[in-house]
Amino acid sequence: MTWTEHVRGTYAYNEWANSRLLDAAARLTDEQLTSERGGSRGSLAENLAHLVNTQVGWSDVISEADFTPQPPLPEKDIMAALRTRFGESHARLREITDGLTPESLAAVVRRERGGQMHGYPRWQMLLHLATHGTQHRAEIGVALLALAASPGDLDALFFFPDLGAEG
Amino acid sequence: MSKLELITHVYEYNEWANDRLLDVASGLSAGELSAGRGASFDSVLSSFAHVAAGQIVWLERWLGGENATPLLELQKMPDLGTVRASFLASHAGLRELVSGLTDERLEAPLEYRDSRGDEYSRPLWQLMTHVANHGTYHRGEIAMMLTGLGHSPGDLDFSFWEYEHHA
Numbered sequence: 001m002t003w004t005e006h007v008r009g010t011y012a013y014n015e016w017a018n019s020r021l022l023d024a025a026a027r028l029t030d031e032q033l034t035s036e037r038g039g040s041r042g043s044l045a046e047n048l049a050h051l052v053n054t055q056v057g058w059s060d061v062i063s064e065a066d067f068t069p070q071p072p073l074p075e076k077d078i079m080a081a082l083r084t085r086f087g088e089s090h091a092r093l094r095e096i097t098d099g100l101t102p103e104s105l106a107a108v109v110r111r112e113r114g115g116q117m118h119g120y121p122r123w124q125m126l127l128h129l130a131t132h133g134t135q136h137r138a139e140i141g142v143a144l145l146a147l148a149a150s151p152g153d154l155d156a157l158f159f160f161p162d163l164g165a166e167g
Numbered sequence: 168m169s170k171l172e173l174i175t176h177v178y179e180y181n182e183w184a185n186d187r188l189l190d191v192a193s194g195l196s197a198g199e200l201s202a203g204r205g206a207s208f209d210s211v212l213s214s215f216a217h218v219a220a221g222q223i224v225w226l227e228r229w230l231g232g233e234n235a236t237p238l239l240e241l242q243k244m245p246d247l248g249t250v251r252a253s254f255l256a257s258h259a260g261l262r263e264l265v266s267g268l269t270d271e272r273l274e275a276p277l278e279y280r281d282s283r284g285d286e287y288s289r290p291l292w293q294l295m296t297h298v299a300n301h302g303t304y305h306r307g308e309i310a311m312m313l314t315g316l317g318h319s320p321g322d323l324d325f326s327f328w329e330y331e332h333h334a
Contacts, residue, residue, distance in 0.1 A: 003170065006292075006293065010296075024235070037277050038311060038314055039311050039314065040313045040314075056222070059248040063283070064266040069202070089213065113330065118330075120329075123173065123327075124176075124325075124329060125326075127173065127176075127177070127325060128325040130300075131300070131303050131325040132324055132325070132326075133304050134300055134303040134304045135304070135306065135307035135310070135323065135324075136307060137307065138305065138306070138308045138311070139304075139307050139308070139310065140302045141308070142204075142205055142206050142308050142311045142312070143311075145205045145206075146205045152303065153303060154205075155304065156297050157297070157301075158299065160297070
C-alpha cells in the first residue's frame, strides 16, 4: 500500500465512522439532539456540526481554497441539515484524497494562525483532520450511548478487519 | 515527507496526549475514576487501562511477533498508579522502538499472531498508525468524561501539539 492509498483508506474510514454516528443520531428527536450532553460543544447537534464544519474548514485550507463559512444549524429537521452537510463534505474529501500524489502530500500549505501565516506540509493537515475526527467521534459516541443510541463499534479494526484481533 | 517522520511525530503526540490526560485524571477521586460513565470501557480508569494495554499488546507484537498476555487480562488495572506505571513503561518501549526505526523497517511486512493464535501480516507503519488512532479515539472518550467531571483536559488536537512543539 502506498502512502496516498493509506490516506485514502484513512478518509474512507473517516466517512464510514461519521456515517455510523449519523445513523445512530437519526434515531433521536430534535430535543435530544439539542439538549446539553457535555463534550466540546455541549449538545450532540453542535458536536456533530463541529465535526463536519472542521472538515469543511480544513478542506478549504488543504485545497488552498477560500474559506467557506457554515451557517448555524436549523432549529428543526436538524439531522437532514447535518446529513446534507456531511454528504457534501465527504464528497469533497474524496475528491481531495483521490487527487493526492506523494508530491502534493509533502507540499507546504500556508495558513493563518494567531494572526500570522505559517507553512505546514499537507500530510500534517490531513493527519490532524483525521485525528480530530477520531477524537470528536469518541465524544459523540459517548453522548449517543447515554441516550441509548449507540453507534456501535467505531474502532478502525472493524473497518480494516485484516489488521487482526485486538487481543 | 517520510513515514518515519510521520510515525515519529505521531508517537510523540500520542505520549504527550496520554500524559496530559493522566495528569488531569490525577485530580479525581478513586470513586470518580471508577464510576461508570458510559464510555466503551465505561469508566475513566478502565478506558485508560484499555489504551495502555493496547499499546503494550501491539508493542509486543511489533518486537516479538506476538503478545504474551491477552488484552482483556492486561487491562485489569486496579488503580491510576498501576495505569501510570503501565503507560510509563509502554511509552519508554515505544520511544526506543521509534528511535531505532528506519523507513525500510516501517515498509516491511510484520508477521504477528494475536492471542487466539491467528496469523497476520501488515506493514509496520500501518499497524503503528492504527494504534495511534485507537489511542486518539479512547482519549476522546476520556476527555469527555473528565470534562463531565469538571476537569477539562484542554486542547488535545494534533495541530495544537504540532504548533506548540514543532513550529
